[in-house]
Amino acid sequence: MSHSLHRRGTAESLSHDYILLVTAAAGINAAGSKDKLRRVLDVVWEVGPVNTGSNEVGTILSGVSIEEIKAGFTEIPRVRCVFDSADKMREVIRRLLEMDLGISVTVSGPRLEIEKICAEFGIKPHSVNLSLDIWGKKNELPEEEILEFITMCGHGMISRSLVVDCIEKVKAGRLTPEQAAVRMGSPCVCGFYNPTRAIPMLQKYVPAEKH
């Protein structure tokens, strides 16, 4: 499925939101790839992802360690990490090219910037999954500023009521934006939620006297 797709927000906000997906393919190159993927996680971890995790064990945001994530790899291993800048993603691609492991690499984020990074390394991207927005009974959707938070978890784990509750607590001075960003992301199990991007999105709710 495409749970890193369909993220919403301003161009500025989305410029701090790049997701790396390194995925072994069942029946093709998954056999014996666990160690390769463990090396990938070690190497990209040095670049500084703001979140990572797996459906099997949970996320660093919820206190899981990189070692636990690596130990939990299944027979079809996968690495998922979020980075908060194009420069970090560029560095990740440089390192993955150097490793040359033959495992599929996909990047989710602003398309033109990703294509630019590929061109800089002389890579011809293979295929693309375009997000074409939301259709149907759109009047049921929460407001855009709530959607920008909840679409950071494509599995639908972050409820609108949790986002509203976190915003209310920031407004009341009961949570800092940093604390609210962590609490809001706690239901995300795979590590796609981007807490670093959420913090400035929450900053505007801080009561005037705290600024």
Next chain:
Amino acid sequence: MKVNQELCVGCGKCLPFCPQGAIHVENRKAFIDQDACVECGICVRQIECPRKAFYEPPEVNEWPRSVRKVFGDPTEKHQSTGVRGRGTEEVKTNDVTGRVKRGEIGFALEFGRPSIGTKVKEVEVVTIPLVEKGVVLEPCNPLTSLLDETGRVRDDVREEKILSAIVEFAVPFERFEEIAALVYDAAKHCKNTVFSWGLVVRYEEDGTIAAVPVLEKLGIHIPKNAKVNVGLGKPFCNE
């Protein structure tokens, strides 16, 4: 899911976490509306309940309710539909699987996403017209196994409430405009939920995306975010 009434103290700390608003507190006890619950498991995993009062009763894993968990809980390993998760690896491994080849275009219409949830039957607004047009739905997607040969959702699961399900298929590129127009039209009949629309396509040799001018012609807005398969997988599939 259910709440152990002996443990619950009615504090309400669990309420914001449920994506379907299925939990309510009455007379200082939390209850779950079983029709609204999609068995996503968030209430069990969240750490704010001071009494760890949520639990999964055995009926969650019994057919047809087990469908809810398959389409709602990303930590789910039970394979009641025969396929794990809500969809295939689509673009993520396309450079080695060749699932969507040059000259084809893949569609992924995720019903219920974002945030709303859906009954399984709602997908029929698009699955029935697609099957009528001879489109073959992706056999490795778990939703496909819940449909009959006309694209109708089977009776035993049609009323099940799920977090989301993906209608997934590929068509030859020359049919793209026709099928995109069909989806565009079906969206007008999608009265009870929403769907998020994704398109998977190969880059052309010159780095362009052939779908873009067609979408522009149909007046379909293309947001700036996308998921790009960089093409580092081996053995590389150049079909």
